[in-house]
Amino acid sequence: MILLIIKILSLVFTLLVIIKSYLAFRQRQESLAMFLFWSITWLAVITVAFYPDLVTTVLGTKRVGIGTLLGVSVVFVYFVVYRVYVKADRIEKKMQDIVRQLALKDHFKEPEKPIKRDR
Amino acid sequence: MKLGIVIPAHNEARTIRQVVKKIPRKLDGISQILPIVIDDGSSDDTLLVARESGAVALRHRINLGAGGATLTGLTATCRLGFDVAVTLDGDGQHDPNDIPTLLEAHQKDGADLVIGSRFLSKTIGEMPQLKWYGNKVMNRITYVFSHYNATDSQSGFRLFGPNFLELLHLFSTGGYEFCSEAIIIAHQSHLKIAEVPINTIYFDSRRGQNPLNGANIFLRLLYRSLTG
Numbered sequence: 001m002i003l004l005i006i007k008i009l010s011l012v013f014t015l016l017v018i019i020k021s022y023l024a025f026r027q028r029q030e031s032l033a034m035f036l037f038w039s040i041t042w043l044a045v046i047t048v049a050f051y052p053d054l055v056t057t058v059l060g061t062k063r064v065g066i067g068t069l070l071g072v073s074v075v076f077v078y079f080v081v082y083r084v085y086v087k088a089d090r091i092e093k094k095m096q097d098i099v100r101q102l103a104l105k106d107h108f109k110e111p112e113k114p115i116k117r118d119r
Numbered sequence: 120m121k122l123g124i125v126i127p128a129h130n131e132a133r134t135i136r137q138v139v140k141k142i143p144r145k146l147d148g149i150s151q152i153l154p155i156v157i158d159d160g161s162s163d164d165t166l167l168v169a170r171e172s173g174a175v176a177l178r179h180r181i182n183l184g185a186g187g188a189t190l191t192g193l194t195a196t197c198r199l200g201f202d203v204a205v206t207l208d209g210d211g212q213h214d215p216n217d218i219p220t221l222l223e224a225h226q227k228d229g230a231d232l233v234i235g236s237r238f239l240s241k242t243i244g245e246m247p248q249l250k251w252y253g254n255k256v257m258n259r260i261t262y263v264f265s266h267y268n269a270t271d272s273q274s275g276f277r278l279f280g281p282n283f284l285e286l287l288h289l290f291s292t293g294g295y296e297f298c299s300e301a302i303i304i305a306h307q308s309h310l311k312i313a314e315v316p317i318n319t320i321y322f323d324s325r326r327g328q329n330p331l332n333g334a335n336i337f338l339r340l341l342y343r344s345l346t347g
Contacts, residue, residue, distance in 0.1 A: 099181055099183055099187070103178055103180075103191050104177065
């Protein structure tokens with residue numbers, strides 16, 4: 001029963017992500033490489049969800065099993081979350097700086113500073 | 120000595136006039152007092168009402184939160200050539216008549232950060248219980264990162280002295296964690312911190328801080344301490 005629920009959830013999430021990624025690709029919000037990356041990643045996830053024995057067949061039974069794969073996956077997911085957090089934090093700080101500088105500039109009517117442009 | 124009164128306000132058109140009007144016009148040892156309202160992306164007439172009330176008013180194009188608005192106000196205070204800043208909330212929960220108490224701690228004791236503590240006043244009994252516990256938790260979290268034991272680490276009624284106003288560039292955040300970060304910066308920079316009792320006016324419509332923000336503040340302070 002639990003395995004069936006996991007399979008259904010995996011299928012729903014995979015379809016959602018692939019459809020969203022495809023729509024973003026169609027609307028040119030996402031590159032082809034990004035669309036292919038997410039599609040292949042989620043197809044791999046759903047393959048493992050439907051055929052868990054495949055892991056043992058591919059990786060062997062002695063040292064590398066489903067547990068190891070899960071461990072590596074968790075590390076990868078945490079790395080991605082950390083990267084996203086750092087990026088979001090950086091963007092938030094920049095946005096705050098811009099909003100605050102604009103408020104001060106509006107009030108003190110500073111002369112425009114020349115923008116340095118790369119040649 | 121010139122004193123800037125920084126008032127961060129978000130959708131406070133109903134109360135901001137009263138808050139500005141209640142600010143004392145004259146105080147001992149102060150040559151000029153100027154209310155500075157930071158309209159933090161309000162959708163109502165907060166900016167207009169603040170200007171009509173005689174305050175200098177700056178506007179954030181989008182809402183940054185009380186911390187970001189306070190930081191903008193403190194920067195404006197410095198740019199206007201003011202020496203000391205007092206911050207108080209725009210919803211009317213702080214009593215401007217307590218400003219002399221904060222000033223006294225700065226002028227007589229030389230404190231660079233004076234915190235108006237709700238926990239040292241007689242009105243603490245009126246604080247809703249959930250907020251009481253939330254504030255106590257936040258005091259502990261602030262202590263972990265600052266090693267300073269404040270009785271009211273989240274109070275927005277504060278005085279920032281000239282030595283503190285020179286350190287505004289050290290703020291890495293402008294969110295809810297602003298209050299805690301100010302204590303961390305002051306303590307790490309060996310500035311004198313003092314706490315004085317303040318009266319707080321509690322009313323039902325006050326939004327205040329969500330008690331669940333504690334977890335968010337903890338994570339932000341942890342991230343700050345790790346990344347510097």
